[in-house]
Amino acid sequence: MIHVTIVGEGMLREQCVDFVSKSKLTDVVHFKNWIFNKENFYKQIDVFCLPSIYEAFGLVLGEAAVFGLPGIATNVEGIPEVIDDGRTGFLIDAKDYMELAKKDTNLCE
Structure with a gap:
């Protein structure tokens, strides 16, 4: 689940x-x-999603990557500079919640 x-x-x-x-x-x-204890938090999750509509930097995706987590994020502002779609994570269109759910489900199977 x-x-x-x-x-x-x-x-x-x-x-x-x-x-x-x-x-x-x-x-x-x-x-x-x-979240104050980021290491503990990242070790408890399997996938990191950042479905922002506006996100200037997306540095939190780099943080998640340090802990080996795949990232799913929206293709807005600075995020494509952090995620190489299909290689270091996945980019989706902003507000495309069905695609977000599909990518998340595939990564969690």
């Missing part, structure tokens, strides 16, 4: 929490605030 951990305190967090609750997904979708 795939579990999703959403990290951060962005302006859409409450909408996400409400959506997960209303969709009865609280058993598989978990929320965390700021």
Whole structure:
């Protein structure tokens, strides 16, 4: 079973929490605030996804790569400079959640 951990305190967090609750997904979708022990966090996950609409640098993808995690991210702003599509991770179009789910599922099988 795939579990999703959403990290951060962005302006859409409450909408996400409400959506997960209303969709009865609280058993598989978990929320965390700021991660202080990054090494511990990265060692607990299998795939790192960054579905940002705006992302100037995407440095967090490099962090995840240090721990050997494949990355899936949107093809926006600075992210393509960090991920070489198909080689060091996968790029998807912004808001293409079906493709994100497909890539994530394939990596987790």
